[in-house]
Each structure stands twice: as structure tokens, then as C-alpha cells.
Amino acid sequence: MFKKLLIANRGEIACRVIRTAKQMGIATVAVYSDADAHALHVQHADEAVHIGGSAAKESYLLGNKIIEVAKSLGVDAIHPGYGFLSENADFANLCQANNITFVGPPVGAIEAMGSKSAAKKIMQEANVPLVPGYHGDDQAPATLKKHADDMGYPVLLKAAAGGGGKGMRQVWSANEFESALEAAKREAMNGFGDDHMLVEKYLTQPRHVEIQVFCDQQGNGVYLFERDCSVQRRHQKVIEEAPAPGMTEELRKQMGEAALLAAKAINYVGAGTVEFLLDSDGSFYFMEMNTRLQVEHPVTEMITGQDLVSWQLRVAHGEPLPLQQEELSINGHAFEARVYAEDPNNEFLPATGKLTYLQPPVENRHVRVDTGVLQGDEVSVYYDPMIAKLIVWDENRDKALTRLTKALSEYRIKGLVNNIPFLYNLASTSAFRNAELDTGFIDKHHDAIFVEQSKDIEKYLPMMAVALILDKQKQAENLIANHNNDPFSPWQLSNAWRANETHEQTLSLDVSGEIYTVSLMQLEDNASRNTAGRRFVVKAGEKTSQISAQIENDLLQLNIDGHRQTVTIANDDIGISLYTNELVIHFAEHKPDLGLDEDNEGNAGFTAPMNGTVVKLMVETNAIVEKGQPLMIMEAMKMEHALTAPATGKVTEFFYQVGDLVDGGAELLAFEAEEE
Ligand code: ADP
Numbered sequence: 001m002f003k004k005l006l007i008a009n010r011g012e013i014a015c016r017v018i019r020t021a022k023q024m025g026i027a028t029v030a031v032y033s034d035a036d037a038h039a040l041h042v043q044h045a046d047e048a049v050h051i052g053g054s055a056a057k058e059s060y061l062l063g064n065k066i067i068e069v070a071k072s073l074g075v076d077a078i079h080p081g082y083g084f085l086s087e088n089a090d091f092a093n094l095c096q097a098n099n100i101t102f103v104g105p106p107v108g109a110i111e112a113m114g115s116k117s118a119a120k121k122i123m124q125e126a127n128v129p130l131v132p133g134y135h136g137d138d139q140a141p142a143t144l145k146k147h148a149d150d151m152g153y154p155v156l157l158k159a160a161a162g163g164g165g166k167g168m169r170q171v172w173s174a175n176e177f178e179s180a181l182e183a184a185k186r187e188a189m190n191g192f193g194d195d196h197m198l199v200e201k202y203l204t205q206p207r208h209v210e211i212q213v214f215c216d217q218q219g220n221g222v223y224l225f226e227r228d229c230s231v232q233r234r235h236q237k238v239i240e241e242a243p244a245p246g247m248t249e250e251l252r253k254q255m256g257e258a259a260l261l262a263a264k265a266i267n268y269v270g271a272g273t274v275e276f277l278l279d280s281d282g283s284f285y286f287m288e289m290n291t292r293l294q295v296e297h298p299v300t301e302m303i304t305g306q307d308l309v310s311w312q313l314r315v316a317h318g319e320p321l322p323l324q325q326e327e328l329s330i331n332g333h334a335f336e337a338r339v340y341a342e343d344p345n346n347e348f349l350p351a352t353g354k355l356t357y358l359q360p361p362v363e364n365r366h367v368r369v370d371t372g373v374l375q376g377d378e379v380s381v382y383y384d385p386m387i388a389k390l391i392v393w394d395e396n397r398d399k400a401l402t403r404l405t406k407a408l409s410e411y412r413i414k415g416l417v418n419n420i421p422f423l424y425n426l427a428s429t430s431a432f433r434n435a436e437l438d439t440g441f442i443d444k445h446h447d448a449i450f451v452e453q454s455k456d457i458e459k460y461l462p463m464m465a466v467a468l469i470l471d472k473q474k475q476a477e478n479l480i481a482n483h484n485n486d487p488f489s490p491w492q493l494s495n496a497w498r499a500n501e502t503h504e505q506t507l508s509l510d511v512s513g514e515i516y517t518v519s520l521m522q523l524e525d526n527a528s529r530n531t532a533g534r535r536f537v538v539k540a541g542e543k544t545s546q547i548s549a550q551i552e553n554d555l556l557q558l559n560i561d562g563h564r565q566t567v568t569i570a571n572d573d574i575g576i577s578l579y580t581n582e583l584v585i586h587f588a589e590h591k592p593d594l595g596l597d598e599d600n601e602g603n604a605g606f607t608a609p610m611n612g613t614v615v616k617l618m619v620e621t622n623a624i625v626e627k628g629q630p631l632m633i634m635e636a637m638k639m640e641h642a643l644t645a646p647a648t649g650k651v652t653e654f655f656y657q658v659g660d661l662v663d664g665g666a667e668l669l670a671f672e673a674e675e676e
Pocket residue numbers: 131156158162163164165166168200201202203204206208232235236275277287288439
């Protein structure tokens with residue numbers, strides 16, 4: 001077996017590979033960028049080497065630099081993870097030229113599948129069924145449009161070099177074609193440096209079902225069954241599961257064999273995934289083959305009981321496949337939910353910042369958390385904003401789904417907007433429980449998934465008020481404790497803190513800008529504070545509640561009018577978060593501003609959502625625009641975001657021009673709404 005493995009990646013997948021390498025007795029080398037100096041993958045590896053700046057192209061994409069590190073440390077194999085260099089044929093070549101094993105398929109297979117259009121040609125010859133479409137070399141817009149017109153709308157434009165749903169656009173009618181093509185090409189050029197496009201018939205309600213294949217150097221191949229990845233946003237996977245609900249043995253065999261046919265057609269070796277669209281009538285079409293380990297590989301591991309990273313390493317070392325097809329079977333059901341720092345209520349815009357509080361559910365044989373971050377880490381603008389993958393397993397789908405919702409309700413994140421409530425709502429819909437899956441799931445069940453949370457807030461006001469007071473008292477006590485060694489510290493006058501808590505006070509609570517007033521009276525000042533809990537009478541609206549409560553570590557134990565409950569509490573500079581079994585509430589104490597002039601009106605909404613680049617100004621200054629009309633297009637995280645007019649009016653000035661880099665929060669333009 002290999003002696004020393006370098007992992008040319010970061011985050012959860014680097015940690016994942018290191019875990020298996022350690023179990024196999026292989027020494028590990030991590031590489032890291034400036035931003036990742038203290039990252040988990042660096043801590044977990046036996047050795048770690050700094051390779052450059054935070055931007056991926058200054059570090060994780062520097063193939064030569066990584067090879068240099070590998071050679072200087074006597075590394076005999078490189079695992080590329082997913083993303084970055086994992087599907088880069090030049091890099092695989094470079095490894096080979098330096099006598100280092102690339103843990104992945106042969107260069108030829110990567111090249112063959114590297115372009116979606118070239119891949120389709122090969123699959124066509126191998127008789128693998130394809131989605132109808134045009135995947136030719138003539139890229140003249142008129143040619144592409146003609147194919148779309150002939151095929152009939154809707155069609156899907158796809159970047160041949162694409163991945164991660166980028167450079168992809170649905171086109172619903174002929175008159176949208178040109179602008180969609182332009183946008184898709186621009187995204188593809190920015191993302192992949194290549195704007196070659198293909199046009200496909202857009203299937204309106206397919207499922208995304210993919211087959212995990214594995215081939216060894218001896219020419220054997222097996223399939224480790226399927227994953228259903230139909231639940232997607234912006235063509236990117238959100239929740240994956242294995243096996244696919246409703247799959248028949250017969251269809252599974254057909255798809256598995258078609259996938260192996262695809263792999264054999266390119267002399268594949270290692271772990272690969274053949275993605276299909278599955279239509280409601282049971283016909284399936286080849287979409288693409290990913291020549292690497294997938295993000296969602298854990299669900300396959302959970303139902304087969306196999307460690308796919310270990311398979312990868314063994315096969316790369318020249319060993320035959322650990323198991324034959326007949327030896328593989330499906331046990332139970334698994335889900336994976338991708339936990340992201342992003343705002344589902346704002347077009348899933350990625351968020352960056354510090355994870356001030358991070359408490360994943362407890363791991364056991366049913367619950368697995370693959371992550372690369374710890375509390376206190378930053379989610380930076382440089383990389384994918386994934387926080388973790390939450391994976392659950394149980395003996396059937398129903399039980400596994402219950403595990404999923406429970407684990408999601410126990411996942412506590414603060415500091416960054418994240419998709420946990422969205423995932424929870426999604427997994428709780430009856431449609432998801434009934435496995436009514438297709439790639440339009442999120443749109444179709446929009447109302448059930450994006451439920452308004454604040455409706456119930458009033459019910460929680462007493463709990464929030466008590467949490468706020470106890471949190472303040474705890475902080476005051478911590479200050480006192482910290483100053484105990486200093487006899488002259490004013491904090492020593494601790495009595496003062498207690499004396500004025502016994503009278504009634506009015507608190508203003510700010511919940512997403514909505515202000516609520518609560519009055520609260522602390523009944524007595526108990527000397528043995530930590531054991532007995534404190535007692536309050538709280539009046540919120542018409543309702544008066546008797547509450548006793550105490551905080552222990554990050555748990556707030558409450559008895560509200562006889563109802564005992566425990567919620568998790570976390571605080572940071574911004575405010576307090578309470579995690580109950582039903583929902584998460586973020587709030588802060590409202591401090592009325594002291595006449596500071598904060599005139600945000602008018603321009604609100606024209607700030608850059610995050611660091612990015614201006615790619616296009618869509619209107620002339622002072623031209624009248626209609627509500628909803630796009631004004632400017634920004635690119636951030638390789639995705640385009642349009643800023644639209646909030647009302648009829650005009651842009652009086654653009655503060656940035658095309659190509660300018662802007663910081664998140666920067667004012668982008670001045671807009672004047674037309675008087676009614
Ligand atoms: P990427 O490589 O960017 O992930 P894929 O080709 O794998 O792109 O497609 C991603 C997703 O886009 C699919 O899972 C599916 O939901 C959707 N999709 C792709 N092609 C089609 C199509 N022809 N019709 C309908 N949906 C499609």
C-alpha cells in the first residue's frame with residue numbers, strides 16, 4: 001500500500017480522505033492556503049504545507065506547486081478529492097510524469113468525460129441512451145438557436161465544460177434564447193474559461209438518478225447501486241438519498257449495466273458516477289459522467305457498508321476490486337443533507353463570516369457529520385460555502401427520514417445565515433415523505449418549504465425575555481469572576497448588579513427588525529443561583545407567565561407555567577439565538593438609537609450582497625425602468641446575481657463600472673423611484 005498520501009484539497013473532503021488513510025496506516029500530507037492556515041484538514045494531517053494565497057488559483061489549483069511539495073516529502077500518491085484539480089487531465093498527467101499515483105481514473109478517461117459534448121458523442125457510439133439535443137462543434141448563436149427552435153421549447157443551455165449547475169440556463173421560448181445564451185456563455189467563460197455550449201431538450205419533471213461505478217486495473221467493474229439527487233436548487237443537489245425510492249430491481253439492473261457500459265467505453269478505472277435523468281415513464285438518459293468521488297458518496301457507503309475512499313486507494317495501488325457484483329447488496333436507507341452558509345430566502349446567496357456557534361448533532365451509527373470546520377472558523381468568500389454534510393441511515397426510508405429531521409432540529413449554527421431551517425422544512429413536507437421526487441421539487445412545494453416563521457413569535461416572547469436577562473446576568477457574573485483577582489476592580493461591587501434586578505423592567509426585543517415589548521419582574525435574588533434557578537413574572541401582550549429558569553453551559557432550562565422545557569442558547573455580538581425543537585429564533589435587545597441619522601431609505605437594496613465583480617450594467621442612467629427590471633449584474637462565487645428595480649423609476653448613477661471589484665455591502669447605484 002502507499003506509504004504517504006497528499007490530499008490536494010481542503011474542507012470536509014480533505015478530512016474525509018485523511019480519516020480513511022489513517023485507518024489504513026498511510027501517512028497524510030495536507031496542503032493549505034493563507035485562509036486555511038488553521039483549518040481542520042491541516043490539523044488532522046500528519047504534515048501540512050502552505051502553498052499560497054487564499055484564492056484557489058493561487059493555491060489549490062497550482063498543480064506544479066503541489067507536485068513539488070509531494071516530491072520533496074516523498075509522497076507516493078495524491079488524492080484530489082472533488083472540485084479543484086480532481087478532473088484536470090493535465091494534473092493527472094503531471095502526477096504520472098513524476099511517478100506519483102493520481103488516485104483517480106487514467107488521463108484518457110478524464111479527457112473523454114471532461115467535455116459534456118465530447119462525452120455525449122462517445123456514449124452515443126456505446127449505445128448509452130442520451131437526452132435529445134445538439135452537442136456539435138458549430139457554436140454560431142444562429143446554429144444553436146436553430147437547433148433549439150427545431151427541438152421545441154423549453155430547452156436547456158449547458159456549458160460543455162460546466163459543473164455545479166453553473167453556465168446553465170433554461171430557455172422557455174424563442175425570444176428569450178439570445179439573452180439566455182449570452183448569460184450562460186458569460187458564466188461559463190468566467191467559471192471555466194470555456195464557453196462552448198450544448199443545447200438539450202429540457203425535461204420538465206425528471207428525476208436525477210446516478211449510478212456509482214467502480215472499476216479496477218484488471219478490467220473488472222461493478223456498480224454500487226444508485227443515488228437519487230432530484231431535490232435541487234439552481235440545478236445543484238440539496239438532499240440526496242440511496243437507494244432511489246420506487247426503484248425496481250429490473251430498472252436498477254438496466255441502469256447499473258448502462259453505467260458500466262459507459263465506464264467500459266472509456267476504459268475507466270477507479271470511482272466514477274454516471275448521471276442519468278429518469279423520466280416518469282421509466283426511460284433514462286445519460287447526462288454526464290463524473291470521474292471522481294462525489295460529494296454525496298456517503299449515502300452509498302451507508303447502504304453498502306463499504307468505505308469508498310479505501311476502495312479508491314486499493315484500486316489505485318493496483319489491487320483488484322474488493323467485492324464482486326454478487327457480493328454487493330443494499331442495506332437500509334440513507335440521506336445526505338448539504339448544510340450551507342447561504343440564504344434560502346434570498347436566492348440561496350452564499351454567506352460569509354464567522355461561525356460564532358456551531359453544534360452539530362451527536363454522531364452515532366445512525367448519524368454521521370462530514371465537515372471541515374469548527375466553531376470559530378470563518379466561511380470565506382474564496383471557497384464553496386458548505387459547512388457540513390449531514391448523513392443519516394436507518395433500516396428503511398421512513399425511519400431514516402425521521403432521523404434526518406431530528407438531526408436537523410439538533411443542528412445549531414450561529415453567526416451566519418444558513419439553510420438548516422430550509423432543509424428541515426423541506427424534509428418535513430408530506431411530499432418529501434411520500435417521495436414525490438423530481439428536479440422541480442423545491443419550486444413545486446415552495447409554499448410549504450418557505451413558511452413564514454415569525455407568525456408564532458409572540459408565543460416565545462416570555463422565553464426570549466428570560467433568556468436575555470439570564471444571559472446578561474451570566475455575562476456580568478463572568479466579568480466579576482474575571483476581575484476577582486483585582487481587589488480594586490469596580491466589578492467587585494457586585495451587589496449593585498443584583499440590587500436593581502428585583503424591580504420590574506421593560507425590555508424591547510428586536511426580531512428581524514420587528515420590535516416587541518415585554519415587561520419582566522425577577523421575584524427574588526436566590527443566593528444559590530446555579531442550583532435553584534431564578535423566578536420571573538413576565539408580561540407579553542395580554543399574557544402573564546410565571547417562569548423559573550437557569551442557564552447551564554449552552555442550555556436554557558425553563559419552566560413556563562408548569563411546562564418544563566430545555567432549549568439551546570447561543571450568543572454573539574449580534575444577538576441571541578434560541579434553538580427550540582420547533583424553530584430557531586434570532587433576536588437582540590433593541591436599543592433605541594440616540595438620534596443618529598440613519599437615512600437608509602431610497603437606496604436600500606442596492607448594496608453588493610458579497611464581494612464580487614460587476615459584469616454588466618443593464619440600463620442607461622436616467623432611463624425610466626419598470627419594477628422588477630434588471631439594473632445591474634454582479635458575479636460572486638461564479639454565479640450571476642441580478643439587482644432589480646424595486647419600483648418604476650430610474651438609476652441616477654452607477655457607482656461602479658463593468659469589471660470593477662466590489663466589496664460586500666458597498667453601495668452600487670443610486671435609484672430614484674417615480675412619484676406616484
Ligand atoms: P453540472 O455538471 O453543472 O452539475 P449536469 O449536467 O450534471 O450539470 O446537470 C445538473 C442538473 O441539471 C441535473 O441534475 C438536472 O436536475 C438538471 N438537468 C440537466 N440536464 C437537464 C435536462 N436536459 N432536462 C432537465 N433537467 C436537466
